[in-house]
Amino acid sequence: xxxxxxxxxxxxxxxxxxxxxxxxxxxxxxxxxxxxxxxxxxxxxxxxxxxxxxxxxxxxxxxxxxxxxxxxxxxxxxxxxxxxxxxxxxxxxxxxxxxxxxxxxxxxxxxxxxxxxxxxxxxxxxxxxxxxxxxxxxxxxxxxxxxxxxxxxxxxxxxxxxxxxxxxxxxxxxxxxxxxxxxxxxxxxxxxxxxxxxxxxxxxxxxxxxxxxxxxxxxxxxxxxxxxxxxxxxxxxxxxxxxxxxxxxxxxxxxxxxxxxxxxxxxxxxxxxxxxxxxxxxxxxxxxxxxxxxxxxxxxxxxxxxxxxxxxxxxxxxxxxxxxxxxxxxxxxxxxxxxxxxxxxxxxxxxxxxxxxxxxxxxxxxxxxxxxxxxxxxxxxxxxxxxxxxxxxxxxxxxxxxxxxxxxxxxxxxxxxxx
Amino acid sequence: xxxxxxxxxxxxxxxxxxxxxxxxxxxxxxxxxxxxxxxxxxxxxxxxxxxxxxxxxxxxxxxxxxxxxxxxxxxxxxxxxxxxxxxxxxxxxxxxxxxxxxxxxxxxxxxxxxxxxxxxxxxxxxxxxxxxxxxxxxxxxxxxxxxxxxxxxxxxxxxxxxxxxxxxxxxxxxxxxxxxxxxxxxxxxxxxxxxxxxxxxxxxxxxxxxxxxxxxxxxxxxxxxxxxxxxxxxxxxxxxxxxxxxxxxxxxxxxxxxxxxxxxxxxxxxxxxxxxxxxxxxxxxxxxxxxxxxxxxxxxxxxxxxxxxxxxxxxxxxxxxxxxxxxxxxxxxxxxxxxxxxxxxxxxxxxxxxxxxxxxxxxxxxxxxxxxxxxxxxxxxxxxxxxxxxxxxxxxxxxxxxxxxxxxxxxxxxxxxxx
Numbered sequence: 001x002x003x004x005x006x007x008x009x010x011x012x013x014x015x016x017x018x019x020x021x022x023x024x025x026x027x028x029x030x031x032x033x034x035x036x037x038x039x040x041x042x043x044x045x046x047x048x049x050x051x052x053x054x055x056x057x058x059x060x061x062x063x064x065x066x067x068x069x070x071x072x073x074x075x076x077x078x079x080x081x082x083x084x085x086x087x088x089x090x091x092x093x094x095x096x097x098x099x100x101x102x103x104x105x106x107x108x109x110x111x112x113x114x115x116x117x118x119x120x121x122x123x124x125x126x127x128x129x130x131x132x133x134x135x136x137x138x139x140x141x142x143x144x145x146x147x148x149x150x151x152x153x154x155x156x157x158x159x160x161x162x163x164x165x166x167x168x169x170x171x172x173x174x175x176x177x178x179x180x181x182x183x184x185x186x187x188x189x190x191x192x193x194x195x196x197x198x199x200x201x202x203x204x205x206x207x208x209x210x211x212x213x214x215x216x217x218x219x220x221x222x223x224x225x226x227x228x229x230x231x232x233x234x235x236x237x238x239x240x241x242x243x244x245x246x247x248x249x250x251x252x253x254x255x256x257x258x259x260x261x262x263x264x265x266x267x268x269x270x271x272x273x274x275x276x277x278x279x280x281x282x283x284x285x286x287x288x289x290x291x292x293x294x295x296x297x298x299x300x301x302x303x304x305x306x307x308x309x310x311x312x313x314x315x316x317x318x319x320x321x322x323x324x325x326x327x328x329x330x331x332x333x334x335x336x337x338x339x340x341x342x343x344x345x346x347x348x349x350x351x352x353x354x355x356x357x358x359x360x361x362x363x364x365x366x367x368x369x370x371x372x373x374x375x376x377x378x379x380x381x382x383x384x385x386x387x388x389x390x391x392x393x394x395x396x397x398x399x400x401x402x403x404x405x406x407x408x409x410x411x412x413x414x415x416x417x418x419x
Numbered sequence: 420x421x422x423x424x425x426x427x428x429x430x431x432x433x434x435x436x437x438x439x440x441x442x443x444x445x446x447x448x449x450x451x452x453x454x455x456x457x458x459x460x461x462x463x464x465x466x467x468x469x470x471x472x473x474x475x476x477x478x479x480x481x482x483x484x485x486x487x488x489x490x491x492x493x494x495x496x497x498x499x500x501x502x503x504x505x506x507x508x509x510x511x512x513x514x515x516x517x518x519x520x521x522x523x524x525x526x527x528x529x530x531x532x533x534x535x536x537x538x539x540x541x542x543x544x545x546x547x548x549x550x551x552x553x554x555x556x557x558x559x560x561x562x563x564x565x566x567x568x569x570x571x572x573x574x575x576x577x578x579x580x581x582x583x584x585x586x587x588x589x590x591x592x593x594x595x596x597x598x599x600x601x602x603x604x605x606x607x608x609x610x611x612x613x614x615x616x617x618x619x620x621x622x623x624x625x626x627x628x629x630x631x632x633x634x635x636x637x638x639x640x641x642x643x644x645x646x647x648x649x650x651x652x653x654x655x656x657x658x659x660x661x662x663x664x665x666x667x668x669x670x671x672x673x674x675x676x677x678x679x680x681x682x683x684x685x686x687x688x689x690x691x692x693x694x695x696x697x698x699x700x701x702x703x704x705x706x707x708x709x710x711x712x713x714x715x716x717x718x719x720x721x722x723x724x725x726x727x728x729x730x731x732x733x734x735x736x737x738x739x740x741x742x743x744x745x746x747x748x749x750x751x752x753x754x755x756x757x758x759x760x761x762x763x764x765x766x767x768x769x770x771x772x773x774x775x776x777x778x779x780x781x782x783x784x785x786x787x788x789x790x791x792x793x794x795x796x797x798x799x800x801x802x803x804x805x806x807x808x809x810x811x812x813x814x815x816x817x818x819x820x821x822x823x824x825x826x827x828x829x830x831x832x833x834x835x836x837x838x
Binding site for chain 1: 459481483517554648675680681686702790
């Protein structure tokens, strides 16, 4: 049932928002800009510039090479914090490293190499780079890709997954929250189904981490990767994380054998001899400044708590869906996300044949930044730590203005390189 | 012939140093600390903190996701600058990406996959991670490692290389400057020898880039990787670079098929379809803050010019070798680098049975930071942009003090995790 959808109602929701005070923990350089793309790049935490400047001037400038004595552990320490507060994993199961794509390659390659099976199940709805990485992997290492054809609005169908699973399957690669629709499969159910046929599951947590409570240990997850620059606000291209269930760690061996996985790294022995634990999935020197920016960002998420973030996110998602039903349906928009909040992450997708041009017009003429995703989706990504209900109301109102004035028709139809 | 080796002579060398003014372009937080480890982590350029702060506050904080419209080209733009000013390569042949180890994996894997041969030649004297990566590659992709056993003081012997080359060799992996001894093989000669048997060469330029003029195009180089945090002063773990000769680019396909290599990246099509050019060797989102720090650092190198940096470096190397002969030989040190400056990079290695403890004592008691490398080497790495001749003289003097007082005997014999 739809409640009051007036701007006053939005203001009241903000008035009762227990996370409202966290907005001040972020830099809001232009208060008139409505930023609904925190699921592509999270806002700058207010504490980050000073923290980074300290790392640069004191750590690098004064400490020089000696600072690596401390820095060398940051990837693991941040990983443990992510494990504890965000991912429901145990100490020593999560570490920051490389990009999501490189991590996915490492873990998928390790899973394939450890199996006598050759099939990797992916989904039409997986993020493209995940599919590309798996394609490259089976091409270079041998194997076959088996593709689920999930509904790109409603997400994974457990029946289709069941039909795709058999004893040829080594690995299933899926997203915990779909990058396009926001659809969320039941992680525990998927893990169970895969384990029943003896397959492992590798989760892409990019659109889940920091937005929905992820319970890697409790759902029996095997492997996961994800980025830290969306809901975790680690900054542009901040290092990704990888998760490997404790018991699997000594059994898996990844193919990019860099010296950060080596036992007694600085002995510099002639042959690769990886540690037994999670570091064996590391490769080279981490980009320390980008890594450092994850620290103050994660502190904000930890203080707010993922459960509270999720509770607000569910309210925001419902508000957007209700507003879309009341004001956008008649203007040609269709909900392209699951209706059930329990099956939807933090973002909401709306389909419109002119979505690309509308997205441009919103950004360039109306001060609303959201995302376009192929083929025809406008992706609304409120980030509960800093987005207000009033912003959501205003964004939909500005969107109605763009639609009613047809101002978007001035924008090119073509997809530019960057969305 | 050895000239005047007094401290006054050092001061005079500084007085005539045409690069002396560049020291002010770096942060020297503690003027009493003699930093001879710029070949592990270069000093902080004075312009970097403000530049980074601007990227953080304006690019990320204000521009948010929209800044990627500009950032997306930074890896290529910095690569072109490196190609032009540092590496002797052509536009579109160098790009920043990932870590050195990951890049080495991508390029070596691509070279192996494109060949019907299975042998990769590596050297005992290659940096350990290079050897580990190649070991992992042949283990996962099939193939054999053939190891040169170069002299770890004098570097590659062309005769040994010639003996190792035959028509089973797909790839040769070598360092342009040895991480331990500083030895420099003749790149043009090595490339020619490898090409004669139809093999490619992949150069590790970590200890060369920014210190010695590298002429990738003129020497007919095929492939190269390297880091930007040593003589290029890009900051801890700043992204590495990779080079692929233009003509090879469409012929090689690397195994980590991420979306940054995809034609029309944001169309997000179902199948990997890489661009023909250098971007096909990219994978995921680059760590933008760490990437950004390379920009002001590279500007200093460009302004000074690698030829002038090298000229000073040769003078500094000779000064260290002469001082070592005069004052350190009688104290148990032996030169563990080539004597000929034309065959030596910017650093000088000195062997001593107690090198580990001496290195610790120098850093902790005498304010001289240099590096230990297994098995018994003290690595002196002057960085011509900011190291003075007087610092070199003082460092050797303090080293004599440590040796004569035997103060190093208080330090543990064991190799700690970080050097």
